[in-house]
Amino acid sequence: MIVVFVVAVAENGVIGRNGQLPWRMPTDLKRFRKVTMGKPVVMGRKTYESLRKPLDGRDNIVITRQANFAAPGIHVTASVEEALALARKLAGARKVDEIAVIGGAEIFRAALPFADRIYLTVVKARPEGDTVLEPFDAVLWRETSREALPQSANDQFAADFVVLDRAH
Numbered sequence: 001m002i003v004v005f006v007v008a009v010a011e012n013g014v015i016g017r018n019g020q021l022p023w024r025m026p027t028d029l030k031r032f033r034k035v036t037m038g039k040p041v042v043m044g045r046k047t048y049e050s051l052r053k054p055l056d057g058r059d060n061i062v063i064t065r066q067a068n069f070a071a072p073g074i075h076v077t078a079s080v081e082e083a084l085a086l087a088r089k090l091a092g093a094r095k096v097d098e099i100a101v102i103g104g105a106e107i108f109r110a111a112l113p114f115a116d117r118i119y120l121t122v123v124k125a126r127p128e129g130d131t132v133l134e135p136f137d138a139v140l141w142r143e144t145s146r147e148a149l150p151q152s153a154n155d156q157f158a159a160d161f162v163v164l165d166r167a168h
């Protein structure tokens, strides 16, 4: 079982703005759904609130420091380690081979040492934003696949879908 990140990053590192995604990219959202379906999804409390409701067909695991945080349809955990331990159990019970960490920036940073693979959408734009991710270290991560995402009329920007695998 491996831990994967699923993340869309603009060329300037921006991943979020005002608690939401800084772009409209329905094709990437469809790809996100396909990549994560059936798998435990691990996310920070702010990303959970940006979704407004749990993602269907997936075990939703939310990380928060708030002792009393609770909502229907989610598992609440107090650390990345606790979230990943629960995700491992749930993935085992469902016989899926990946745990998906889906953000945001705080959680990507904290979970990076545990990640084995990154499903990375490179959004070909430099949008304004308040949530930024540092580039993944090219020494630690090897690009094993890259393809252009098809761009429909509703997709604001072009994008590549890239797979990075841990090299060390």
Ligand SMILES: NC(=O)c1ccc[n+]([C@@H]2O[C@H](COP(=O)([O-])OP(=O)(O)OC[C@H]3O[C@@H](n4cnc5c(N)ncnc54)[C@H](OP(=O)(O)O)[C@@H]3O)[C@@H](O)[C@H]2O)c1
Binding pocket: 006, 007, 008, 009, 014, 015, 016, 017, 018, 019, 020, 021, 043, 044, 045, 046, 047, 048, 050, 063, 064, 065, 066, 078, 079, 080, 102, 103, 104, 105, 106, 107, 108, 110, 131
């Ligand atoms: N482009 C993408 O792929 C993508 C993916 C996901 C999200 N986003 C965007 O990113 C933004 C949100 O990201 P963010 O970095 O601001 O927030 P986040 O990572 O989603 O959530 C941060 C919250 O998680 C909890 N947390 C973080 N580290 C923790 C730890 N070590 N232990 C326990 N709890 C911890 C805290 O919750 P409490 O404050 O409740 O304690 C913290 O406020 C939004 O704009 C969202 O749309 C983009």
